[in-house]
Amino acid sequence: MRFSNLFCPTLKEVPKDADVISHQLLQRAGFIKKLASGIYTLLPLGLKVCKKVEQIVREELSKGNAQELMMPMVCPSSLWKKSERWDKYGKELLRFKDRQENEYCLGPTHEEVVTDLIAQNLKSYKQLPLCLYQITTKFRDEVRPRFGLMRGREFVMKDAYSFHESKEDLNRYYEKMRDIYEKIFKRCQLKFSVVTADSGTIGGSDSAEFMVLAKNGEDAIVTCKASNISCNREAFSFPEPQTAISDKNIKVTKHHTPGITSIEELSKKLQYAANECVKLLVYMSDEQAKAVLVRGDHQINEIKLKKFLKATHLRLATDKEIKNIVGLDCGYLGPYKFPQNIPLIADFSIKTMTKMLIGANEKEYHYTNITREQLNIQHYADLRFPVEGENSPFKKESTLTFHRGIEVGHIFKLGSIYAQKLHASFLDKEAKQQPVQMGCYGIGIGRTVAAAIEQSHDEKGIIWPKAIAPFQAVIIITSMKNETLCQAAEELYKICIEKKMDILIDDRHISAGVKFKDADLIGIPLQIIVGKGFLEKQTFEYCYRETSIKKHGDQKEIMRVLQET
RNA sequence: CGGGGUGUAGCGCAGUCUGGUCAGCGCACCUGUUUUGGGUACAGGGGGCCGUAGGUUCAAAUCCUAUCACCCCGACCA
Numbered sequence: 001m002r003f004s005n006l007f008c009p010t011l012k013e014v015p016k017d018a019d020v021i022s023h024q025l026l027q028r029a030g031f032i033k034k035l036a037s038g039i040y041t042l043l044p045l046g047l048k049v050c051k052k053v054e055q056i057v058r059e060e061l062s063k064g065n066a067q068e069l070m071m072p073m074v075c076p077s078s079l080w081k082k083s084e085r086w087d088k089y090g091k092e093l094l095r096f097k098d099r100q101e102n103e104y105c106l107g108p109t110h111e112e113v114v115t116d117l118i119a120q121n122l123k124s125y126k127q128l129p130l131c132l133y134q135i136t137t138k139f140r141d142e143v144r145p146r147f148g149l150m151r152g153r154e155f156v157m158k159d160a161y162s163f164h165e166s167k168e169d170l171n172r173y174y175e176k177m178r179d180i181y182e183k184i185f186k187r188c189q190l191k192f193s194v195v196t197a198d199s200g201t202i203g204g205s206d207s208a209e210f211m212v213l214a215k216n217g218e219d220a221i222v223t224c225k226a227s228n229i230s231c232n233r234e235a236f237s238f239p240e241p242q243t244a245i246s247d248k249n250i251k252v253t254k255h256h257t258p259g260i261t262s263i264e265e266l267s268k269k270l271q272y273a274a275n276e277c278v279k280l281l282v283y284m285s286d287e288q289a290k291a292v293l294v295r296g297d298h299q300i301n302e303i304k305l306k307k308f309l310k311a312t313h314l315r316l317a318t319d320k321e322i323k324n325i326v327g328l329d330c331g332y333l334g335p336y337k338f339p340q341n342i343p344l345i346a347d348f349s350i351k352t353m354t355k356m357l358i359g360a361n362e363k364e365y366h367y368t369n370i371t372r373e374q375l376n377i378q379h380y381a382d383l384r385f386p387v388e389g390e391n392s393p394f395k396k397e398s399t400l401t402f403h404r405g406i407e408v409g410h411i412f413k414l415g416s417i418y419a420q421k422l423h424a425s426f427l428d429k430e431a432k433q434q435p436v437q438m439g440c441y442g443i444g445i446g447r448t449v450a451a452a453i454e455q456s457h458d459e460k461g462i463i464w465p466k467a468i469a470p471f472q473a474v475i476i477i478t479s480m481k482n483e484t485l486c487q488a489a490e491e492l493y494k495i496c497i498e499k500k501m502d503i504l505i506d507d508r509h510i511s512a513g514v515k516f517k518d519a520d521l522i523g524i525p526l527q528i529i530v531g532k533g534f535l536e537k538q539t540f541e542y543c544y545r546e547t548s549i550k551k552h553g554d555q556k557e558i559m560r561v562l563q564e565t
Numbered sequence: 566c567g568g569g570g571u572g573u574a575g576c577g578c579a580g581u582c583u584g585g586u587c588a589g590c591g592c593a594c595c596u597g598u599u600u601u602g603g604g605u606a607c608a609g610g611g612g613g614c615c616g617u618a619g620g621u622u623c624a625a626a627u628c629c630u631a632u633c634a635c636c637c638c639g640a641c642c643a
Binding site: 009011012013014015016017018019034036037143144146261262263264279280281282283294296297298299300302316319322329330331332333334359476478479480481482510511512513514515516517518520529531532533541 | 566571575576577578591592593600601602603604605634635636637639640641642643
């Protein structure tokens with residue numbers, strides 16, 4: 001490729017709409033251009049890097065006997081209604097109608113389409129196992145798109161779906177896919193960690209996320225080193241603790257607390273630690289009120305709560321609803337003498353409390369020294385997020401540590417939920433009809449590219465891992481007016497092209513300084529400089545982007561170095 | 566969805582409070598000279614009816630109203 005011919009608009013200044021480094025550099029180095037919020041054009045270099053990642057993905061997946069296909073982006077609502085996700089998926093599913101007033105959505109993922117495809121064609125166990133995948137543009141109308149390619153609304157994703165005659169075979173393939181994913185991200189030269197995850201809207205049982213460790217990551221990873229557990233913060237589960245024996249010698253005290261409604265203020269005023277306070281939150285679970293108790297220093301994990309309640313829609317009750325139900329404004333709600341028609345559900349941690357501070361269900365009053373026995377708690381469950389630095393529930397001596405990560409891959413065991421809803425079944429060896437067992441496996445291609453930059457850059461620009469760099473090397477001609485230099489560079493370039501190397505030659509009629517700056521910004525791993533060294537000694541200079549180490553060599557040596565990379 | 570902010574040339578910004586020599590700066594771009602190993606220097610030049618639509622006024626980038634777009638924070642701590 002000739003730079004003089006390349007559409008690569010680089011910028012000196014940081015675009016004002018970008019504040020994470022990958023987003024800034026992708027724009028500055030001419031890889032992407034924003035069209036609308038969360039919607040980007042991949043410019044030639046951006047596309048080139050994506051293709052390199054895709055190629056790695058294709059090569060590794062084919063080792064797992066996965067076959068590539070391409071499903072439509074536009075999906076009729078009927079399939080989504082069958083799977084019940086037309087209602088469950090929410091606003092992220094972009095819906096619209098055609099001229100016949102038929103409803104459609106833009107596919108955010110393709111379980112429905114692929115399961116339907118299989119339902120229509122699967123007959124016998126002899127056709128299994130089977131794995132199909134595609135690398136296509138998905139659309140999710142994100143609540144808040146941000147960070148460029150890291151959380152766009154339109155994005156390129158590889159999604160694979162596997163089909164099996166038994167759970168055992170699904171388990172076997174899931175493990176295989178985990179290995180394939182590890183190989184893919186290793187080949188992309190990323191530092192990542194595999195963590196236990198929640199399966200979210202996709203549904204299913206086991207799932208694991210592949211997290212690229214980076215400080216700008218949107219996900220929190222919780223680790224207990226001693227027990228070798230690494231988990232998405234959302235999916236960290238606590239075992240049921242032993243019930244503590246309440247302090248029977250203490251007396252309930254009522255306190256007048258006008259204007260004091262926050263845990264922080266209360267614990268200060270009444271000399272009660274935040275972890276001795278209990279807060280009560282009213283949720284609407286499919287429009288049924290539920291009261292949830294959690295310790296003052298804890299946060300409710302709504303994913304867990306939703307699962308526990310088996311709710312389709314879950315939200316906090318509005319102030320108005322609370323007033324209707326309890327007859328009280330927020331701030332003084334408490335579980336003692338709470339309206340009996342609303343079930344009280346408490347987080348496991350409440351079990352370990354010997355006394356507590358709660359709202360009095362009376363304006364401007366709180367109680368202290370309440371014990372669990374005085375409350376009519378109907379259920380205990382694991383409902384909260386872990387807290388950074390708290391003791392591990394698995395190993396006493398160990399604490400929980402937190403890291404940030406970018407979720408670049410996610411694998412799930414779906415089981416037969418989609419198969420049942422979309423009637424994908426087959427005849428087994430005993431001629432019995434069985435629903436097919438499914439797994440699904442995603443990789444965010446654009447997100448992987450962004451994650452690579454988050455992990456590898458400096459003040460000068462991107463430092464691409466060799467495996468996914470847009471070019472192996474760039475040949476820089478320091479002066480286009482010097483014919484000797486041009487000839488030498490062109491000859492080298494010609495040899496590279498003949499050897500099918502992916503090389504850029506910077507033949508622009510501009511000063512050498514600009515060429516160096518652009519090469520650094522774009523992040524090409526190796527710069528080959530044809531300049532004064534050549535005029536003096538007929539040698540080329542080569543410089544590694546990552547280390548800035550400069551060396552000299554003749555054409556033979558350059559070819560050797562290039563073969564290595 | 567709530568709060569905050571920003572829309573002026575391809576990019577980054579000043580000008581808006583206090584309406585009138587206000588269509589401006591830097592980078593980028595074009596021409597010429599210069600320079601030729603880390604965004605050379607000088608000279609000249611092209612490009613925007615100031616997000617959009619109304620309104621107020623003799624006069625609007627500037628004031629008012631509406632609207633659109635984009636960005637940030639939050640969207641559970643009772």
